[in-house]
Amino acid sequence: MMTNFRLYLQGVKVALSSRMAYRGDFFMSMIIMLLVEMGAPLLTILIYHNGASFPGWTMYEALLLQGVFLLAKGIAFPFFFGIVWNTIGRVQEGTFDLLLIKPKSVLFLAIVTAFDSEDLGKLLGGITLFALSLSEIPPPGLWEWLQFAALFFIALTTLFGFALILAGLGIVWIGNFRVYDIFESVVNFGKYPAALFSKSVQTMITLIIPIAILGYIPATALLGKPAAGTWSAVTVSVVFLLFSLWFWHWMLKKYSSAGG
Amino acid sequence: MFSGQKMLIKLRHTIEVLKATAVATYKEWTAYRSHMAVSIFVGPVFFLTQAFIWRAVYSSRTTLNGLTLEQMLTYYGISAVINYLTYDSADWDLQMLIRTGQFLTFMLRPLSYGYFAFSQKVGHRILAFWVELVPIYLIFFYLFKIELIPVAPWWALLSIFLSFVLVFFTNYCIGITAFWLTKTEGIRRAFLVARDLAAGTFIPLTFFPEIMQKALFFLPFQFITYVPTRVFIGDYELVGLTMSIPEIVGLQFVATLVMYGVSKILWRFGIKRFTGVGA
Numbered sequence: 001m002m003t004n005f006r007l008y009l010q011g012v013k014v015a016l017s018s019r020m021a022y023r024g025d026f027f028m029s030m031i032i033m034l035l036v037e038m039g040a041p042l043l044t045i046l047i048y049h050n051g052a053s054f055p056g057w058t059m060y061e062a063l064l065l066q067g068v069f070l071l072a073k074g075i076a077f078p079f080f081f082g083i084v085w086n087t088i089g090r091v092q093e094g095t096f097d098l099l100l101i102k103p104k105s106v107l108f109l110a111i112v113t114a115f116d117s118e119d120l121g122k123l124l125g126g127i128t129l130f131a132l133s134l135s136e137i138p139p140p141g142l143w144e145w146l147q148f149a150a151l152f153f154i155a156l157t158t159l160f161g162f163a164l165i166l167a168g169l170g171i172v173w174i175g176n177f178r179v180y181d182i183f184e185s186v187v188n189f190g191k192y193p194a195a196l197f198s199k200s201v202q203t204m205i206t207l208i209i210p211i212a213i214l215g216y217i218p219a220t221a222l223l224g225k226p227a228a229g230t231w232s233a234v235t236v237s238v239v240f241l242l243f244s245l246w247f248w249h250w251m252l253k254k255y256s257s258a259g260g
Numbered sequence: 261m262f263s264g265q266k267m268l269i270k271l272r273h274t275i276e277v278l279k280a281t282a283v284a285t286y287k288e289w290t291a292y293r294s295h296m297a298v299s300i301f302v303g304p305v306f307f308l309t310q311a312f313i314w315r316a317v318y319s320s321r322t323t324l325n326g327l328t329l330e331q332m333l334t335y336y337g338i339s340a341v342i343n344y345l346t347y348d349s350a351d352w353d354l355q356m357l358i359r360t361g362q363f364l365t366f367m368l369r370p371l372s373y374g375y376f377a378f379s380q381k382v383g384h385r386i387l388a389f390w391v392e393l394v395p396i397y398l399i400f401f402y403l404f405k406i407e408l409i410p411v412a413p414w415w416a417l418l419s420i421f422l423s424f425v426l427v428f429f430t431n432y433c434i435g436i437t438a439f440w441l442t443k444t445e446g447i448r449r450a451f452l453v454a455r456d457l458a459a460g461t462f463i464p465l466t467f468f469p470e471i472m473q474k475a476l477f478f479l480p481f482q483f484i485t486y487v488p489t490r491v492f493i494g495d496y497e498l499v500g501l502t503m504s505i506p507e508i509v510g511l512q513f514v515a516t517l518v519m520y521g522v523s524k525i526l527w528r529f530g531i532k533r534f535t536g537v538g539a
Contacts, residue, residue: 022443024446025446025447028446032449032453036453042462042463043462049469050325052317054316054317176298178302181298181299184302185302186305188305188306188309192313198312
């Protein structure tokens with residue numbers, strides 16, 4: 001376990017060192033990663049400032065939901081979601097083979113070599129948005145915080161599941177970085193209160209593809225008004241993670257080492 | 261030989277270069293058409309989210325900032341379609357060539373790089389027209405019932421064409437900054453975010469506070485998405501100022517000329533700094 005942790009830290013160190021070759025660009029990219037994610041909060045703020053609202057939600061409650069979503073992304077993207085671009089890039093270049101011949105799990109090595117320092121900007125943005133909106137709502141109690149912590153952990157594992165599926169796709173769909181666009185378009189539903197969507201979409205994002213768990217469900221727990229179907233969403237998230245692990249290994253078996 | 265004939269030969273040559281480059285780019289990208297076709301899924305899904313959000317927002321009102329729900333959805337539908345037509349990667353391409361040193365090969369060619377890049381964009385977008393735009397247009401029109409028929413078709417076409425050229429020049433300017441910065445990924449992303457925000461891609465510009473609307477009126481970015489979308493709808497208004505379609509398209513033409521001038525000046529200074537690093 002400690003060896004794996006040391007290996008991971010080494011990966012982080014190497015990624016940071018190589019990125020520091022262009023320091024100015026790195027810091028600017030980090031800030032931009034933060035700004036890129038501010039589209040949904042900005043839309044929310046402009047809607048409320050123009051006298052409209054999301055029915056049943058105050059502006060800061062909606063921003064808290066988006067803060068939770070961004071916080072989850074802010075942890076996932078730098079620390080493990082990089083397996084997506086790492087796998088796609090390596091498969092395209094033919095260097096994915098190097099991971100196969102090392103005496104460690106391919107999945108672990110794909111994570112170790114994929115630390116994305118620029119995405120720390122997302123984490124910074126998530127913390128800021130979360131803290132700001134939290135300061136504008138009644139303080140949650142201990143029970144709400146515990147529920148939130150558990151659901152937030154599930155949100156992170158769900159994002160790991162998404163990363164595995166996208167990376168798995170990258171093994172067979174050579175060089176297609178647009179899987180990120182597919183991901184962003186689908187999880188866009190998770191940035192807003194689920195009640196805004198039709199019943200069929202709500203069922204889809206809660207019980208079929210776990211998207212509501214990425215922001216809406218943990219946020220409602222923190223706000224002290226847990227969403228209906230929280231337990232079902234947690235179950236679906238666990239099943240989704242197991243499926244994504246199976247999918248990754250299935251795609252790995254299909255790897256033909258042909259390069260791009 | 262008469263100067264008129266010389267000009268004609270030069271013009272024919274220019275068109276042939278554009279055609280040859282566009283055809284080569286079209287063929288090259290045909291190999292990656294499945295990558296492009298991802299938009300057929302992504303575009304409508306993004307639009308669906310917007311549709312739900314705005315339906316909920318409009319549930320307690322009929323207009324917001326002077327726009328009805330139908331007009332708001334039409335705005336998003338049209339701006340999405342226009343963005344597929346005008347998409348550009350001149351910034352990324354040029355910075356990559358400069359950073360890797362591959363730009364050196366373009367210094368040896370008897371052809372302006374800017375013109376080559378523009379011709380590439382033409383080929384790329386012709387492919388996108390079939391692969392991305394037509395299917396998305398049909399989905400928006402028949403599935404989402406978005407009225408995607410311009411009020412004044414010729415003015416709308418002209419405005420979209422000017423936007424096509426303007427996006428190229430603005431992105432090209434960002435690419436040129438690589439002569440100074442070598443790696444421009446950060447500034448490129450910063451610019452794209454600022455551009456999309458100021459162009460009205462995320463939300464109509466009339467939603468911004470008045471002071472911001474005033475600033476946005478004097479920037480060229482509104483001519484990228486907001487103006488062509490409003491021309492498509494048939495009226496123009498920003499910061500309480502209304503303009504006729506010919507007037508705003510005329511201003512768009514001026515903005516395009518200004519950006520052309522800016523790109524020429526930047527290029528003149530930037531090219532002197534190129535040393536073939538990485539070649």
